[in-house]
Amino acid sequence: MKSRPVEVKARILENERIRGPYYRLRLFCPEIAALARPGQFLMVRVKEGYEPLLRRPFSFARIHPEEEAGRREKGNVKGGEVEIWYKIVGRGTTILSQLREDDQIDVLGPLGNGFWSIGDRSWVLLLAGGMGIAPLFALAENYCRQSTKVQARLRSNPVPRLNVLWGGKSGDDAIGIRELETMGILGGVATEDGSLGVRGLATDLLERTLLTLRPETAVIYACGPWAMLSRVAEMAFRFDIPCQVLLETRMACGLGACLGCTILMKGNYVSEAETRNASKLHPRRESSNHDGRKEVFPKTYRHGLACQEGPVFEARDIVWESRNL
Amino acid sequence: MKKGGKGKTPDLSISLGPIVLKNPVIAASGTFGYGEEYSRVFPIKKLGALVTKGISLEPRPGNPPPRLAETPAGMLNAIGLENVGFNVFVREKMPFLRKVGCPIFVNMFGHTIDEFSELARRLSEIEGIAGLELNISCPNLRAGGSIFAADPRSVYKVVSRVRRVTGSFLMVKLSPNVADITPIARAAEEAGADAVSLINTLIGMAIDVVSRTPLLGNVTGGLSGPAIKPIGVRMVWQVAQTVRIPIVGMGGIVSATDALEYLIAGATAIQVGTAHFVDPRSSLKIIDGIADYLNRHRLPDLSKLIGSLRIERNS
Numbered sequence: 350m351k352s353r354p355v356e357v358k359a360r361i362l363e364n365e366r367i368r369g370p371y372y373r374l375r376l377f378c379p380e381i382a383a384l385a386r387p388g389q390f391l392m393v394r395v396k397e398g399y400e401p402l403l404r405r406p407f408s409f410a411r412i413h414p415e416e417e418a419g420r421r422e423k424g425n426v427k428g429g430e431v432e433i434w435y436k437i438v439g440r441g442t443t444i445l446s447q448l449r450e451d452d453q454i455d456v457l458g459p460l461g462n463g464f465w466s467i468g469d470r471s472w473v474l475l476l477a478g479g480m481g482i483a484p485l486f487a488l489a490e491n492y493c494r495q496s497t498k499v500q501a502r503l504r505s506n507p508v509p510r511l512n513v514l515w516g517g518k519s520g521d522d523a524i525g526i527r528e529l530e531t532m533g534i535l536g537g538v539a540t541e542d543g544s545l546g547v548r549g550l551a552t553d554l555l556e557r558t559l560l561t562l563r564p565e566t567a568v569i570y571a572c573g574p575w576a577m578l579s580r581v582a583e584m585a586f587r588f589d590i591p592c593q594v595l596l597e598t599r600m601a602c603g604l605g606a607c608l609g610c611t612i613l614m615k616g617n618y619v620s621e622a623e624t625r626n627a628s629k630l631h632p633r634r635e636s637s638n639h640d641g642r643k644e645v646f647p648k649t650y651r652h653g654l655a656c657q658e659g660p661v662f663e664a665r666d667i668v669w670e671s672r673n674l
Numbered sequence: 675m676k677k678g679g680k681g682k683t684p685d686l687s688i689s690l691g692p693i694v695l696k697n698p699v700i701a702a703s704g705t706f707g708y709g710e711e712y713s714r715v716f717p718i719k720k721l722g723a724l725v726t727k728g729i730s731l732e733p734r735p736g737n738p739p740p741r742l743a744e745t746p747a748g749m750l751n752a753i754g755l756e757n758v759g760f761n762v763f764v765r766e767k768m769p770f771l772r773k774v775g776c777p778i779f780v781n782m783f784g785h786t787i788d789e790f791s792e793l794a795r796r797l798s799e800i801e802g803i804a805g806l807e808l809n810i811s812c813p814n815l816r817a818g819g820s821i822f823a824a825d826p827r828s829v830y831k832v833v834s835r836v837r838r839v840t841g842s843f844l845m846v847k848l849s850p851n852v853a854d855i856t857p858i859a860r861a862a863e864e865a866g867a868d869a870v871s872l873i874n875t876l877i878g879m880a881i882d883v884v885s886r887t888p889l890l891g892n893v894t895g896g897l898s899g900p901a902i903k904p905i906g907v908r909m910v911w912q913v914a915q916t917v918r919i920p921i922v923g924m925g926g927i928v929s930a931t932d933a934l935e936y937l938i939a940g941a942t943a944i945q946v947g948t949a950h951f952v953d954p955r956s957s958l959k960i961i962d963g964i965a966d967y968l969n970r971h972r973l974p975d976l977s978k979l980i981g982s983l984r985i986e987r988n989s
Contacts, residue, residue, distance in 0.1 A: 353714050356954060399900045399928055400747045402952060599742045601749065601951040606707035608753045609742040652735055
């Protein structure tokens with residue numbers, strides 16, 4: 350069973366603009382920092398009151414349960430902290446960006462499953478599109494921390510190689526990239542306007558990388574826009590590499606009660622009667638079957654809750670055609 | 675519960691027919707899963723009662739995503755009555771619910787009157803269920819898909835059929851998507867309902883103006899949250915003038931003050947729904963807030979409060 354989420358008032362240690370619409374929110378909440386794992390998320394109530402109504406889900410970008418020696422960041426890091434990176438996109442994030450140091454905000458977490466590790470893979474690839482970097486940064490940092498510990502204990506033990514590939518619209522959207530470079534794990538950068546790294550997409554970087562490695566040694570963790578993840582899933586399938594994707598959905602409770610955050614997954618309905626009804630439920634997506642083309646929508650699928658089964662999913666379990674690309 | 679100035683704890687208990695609740699705050703169907711989900715966050719035994727997610731005879735997969743959209747002081751949902759179905763509910767959800775420590779109401783629905791009565795009959799044989807809440811806001815397949823709740827005759831038919839097959843406590847959940855709710859409530863009472871609960875969500879819609887597409891996969895959905903509270907209070911007040919059976923009021927309750935409005939309008943108990951998404955502990959805060967109010971107003975219990983609306987008319 351998953352760890353119990355806690356609802357606490359977290360003190361804001363820092364809520365600063367990184368660049369343009371991008372912000373970093375550092376929160377003091379030891380109860381949550383102690384439990385959180387990369388790939389899990391936090392439901393943030395940006396304001397008391399009921400307008401806007403719902404909490405906003407954010408992935409952890411950094412998790413620091415304990416005090417760490419030699420941290421470079423400004424501010425006095427005492428541990429018990431988590432960090433969220435966000436981009437102002439609407440009402441919720443606008444309000445969030447106006448909060449100040451020492452303000453208290455109501456947070457609920459950690460929620461969701463988080464990334465899981467795949468044994469005996471010697472090459473770990475992290476692929477981020479835009480702000481999809483946030484949860485992967487937490488994973489990368491966790492990995493670096495653990496591999497340092499492993500190396501200290503067993504000098505001879507080979508530590509898997511880890512590379513982060515990032516793609517975005519422009520260099521202005523590259524958040525956390527300099528840190529990754531300092532950590533020595535940045536494997537490539539691509540931007541659509543060519544202002545940073547190579548001109549192209551994150552998936553171009555991935556394709557190039559996949560050609561240079563032995564697939565049986567690799568594992569992919571990815572987060573970004575649906576279209577990108579869909580393409581990553583297809584490549585991972587083609588190269589037969591295990592691939593975990595972190596998916597974003599609208600969410601209300603975060604606890605599995607409201608059933609609002611469903612993702613269409615391959616698999617069976619709980620009953621045969623409902624499988625028969627599948628075509629009635631998605632008539633628009635089934636219409637292309639008359640001219641003998643491959644049916645777009647599978648006959649059997651099920652709804653997985655992003656807040657319970659996810660937000661991290663095995664890429665091959667997702668019905669990628671279920672969202673307009 | 676907080677003690678009052680004179681050190682006396684007010685009595686918050688109320689009765690819905692033969693069922694005594696320790697307080698009038700009930701977790702609403704569809705917002706509280708099958709109880710287990712919120713038990714991870716707070717002691718749900720403190721609730722007056724709990725209503726499960728709506729159950730049908732067969733499991734239902736529900737609507738395609740996206741299923742949620744936030745609106746001003748509210749939200750739209752189009753879950754599509756996704757549920758595990760009767761068999762899985764009894765096998766996997768009831769064992770937990772029996773141990774919760776507050777009365778359990780099972781929300782249930784069907785698409786035909788036969789489905790309603792068959793499910794009600796089966797549920798009334800299950801141990802640990804205090805009563806049934808009939809969700810009549812679903813399309814009536816026999817009547818060309820119009821919802822049961824929109825027509826007093828359909829309501830009378832479905833409730834009286836269910837009444838014949840079960841001795842269980844029967845609460846009928848009414849839809850606000852009608853021109854006049856009072857004949858609907860009266861039909862439920864005449865057909866043998868033990869209580870009515872209202873209001874269900876209001877049908878609404880939201881559009882993404884950039885893509886010019888609906889925000890919900892199902893196009894339309896049910897509006898809930900503080901935005902609908904005045905409508906709920908008005909309808910409870912109207913129904914209170916019409917029926918003698920207890921009324922369970924709901925719609926946009928997020929605070930004790932909201933709950934008190936409903937009680938004063940004539941509700942014997944209230945349900946808290948969407949508020950749980952915002953503040954998982956809101957039901958507990960509402961229970962405490964009602965106790966505080968009774969203390970401040972020197973009321974020993976809720977009997978003098980329920981339906982106590984004063985309307986002063988200048989003639």
